[in-house]
Amino acid sequence: MSESDDAESAEAQTPEPDAPADSEAATENALLFGVWEVSEMAYSDPSTKRYLNVTPIAHTMGRHASKQFQKSEISLVERLINRLMQNEENTGKKQQATRIVRDAFDQIHERTDENPVQILVTAVENAAPREETVRLKYGGISVPKAVDVAPQRRVDQALKFIADGVESATYKSTTTAAEALASQLTGAADYDVETYAISQKEERERVAAAAR
Numbered sequence: 001m002s003e004s005d006d007a008e009s010a011e012a013q014t015p016e017p018d019a020p021a022d023s024e025a026a027t028e029n030a031l032l033f034g035v036w037e038v039s040e041m042a043y044s045d046p047s048t049k050r051y052l053n054v055t056p057i058a059h060t061m062g063r064h065a066s067k068q069f070q071k072s073e074i075s076l077v078e079r080l081i082n083r084l085m086q087n088e089e090n091t092g093k094k095q096q097a098t099r100i101v102r103d104a105f106d107q108i109h110e111r112t113d114e115n116p117v118q119i120l121v122t123a124v125e126n127a128a129p130r131e132e133t134v135r136l137k138y139g140g141i142s143v144p145k146a147v148d149v150a151p152q153r154r155v156d157q158a159l160k161f162i163a164d165g166v167e168s169a170t171y172k173s174t175t176t177a178a179e180a181l182a183s184q185l186t187g188a189a190d191y192d193v194e195t196y197a198i199s200q201k202e203e204r205e206r207v208a209a210a211a212r
Contacts, residue, residue, distance in 0.1 A: 030056035045125040083163040103178035123188035127197035128154035131208035146208040165196030
């Protein structure tokens with residue numbers, strides 16, 4: 001056998017690298033925390049749908065940190081984790097915040113027997129305020145004015161309300177952060193006005209309605 005024949009046979013036996021489509025399919029079939037399916041989420045609010053990105057990746061290692069307006073490319077779960085880090089107890093502790101979310105998801109599944117990622121999506125949609133007020137100055141007088149809230153800010157505000165509710169429920173309390181987060185998400189998903197996130201949304205919209 002000639003050297004050219006040997007080279008051709010070696011090329012034929014060399015496995016081809018995986019195609020990009022295969023890697024994309026693998027990502028779509030991956031499970032969040034190795035448990036939860038994220039490929040089939042139901043959205044009830046079309047205005048915020050494009051900003052509720054749900055992926056099986058809970059830690060992107062700051063991949064989008066230096067890119068302007070790229071926070072909506074981050075998974076909604078990771079954005080919740082990042083939001084939980086923005087207080088004194090969890091500042092900079094991403095692994096701890098991730099464990100809190102993972103444990104809260106387990107508790108949500110035990111309580112509702114539903115996919116906790118879907119509960120999170122529904123909770124954010126319900127807790128996102130549609131109106132808020134700004135201050136306009138006319139001469140020396142400051143006048144409140146009701147304005148519509150941009151969809152991206154609506155998602156930001158909903159995550160803030162949820163995180164603030166968790167912090168409020170655990171302050172000087174025996175309630176764990178995971179239990180508080182599970183209660184906040186299930187309550188917001190059911191649109192329970194006793195839930196901190198929903199009460200804050202209702203308050204924002206009530207003030208805005210009075211300032212129309």
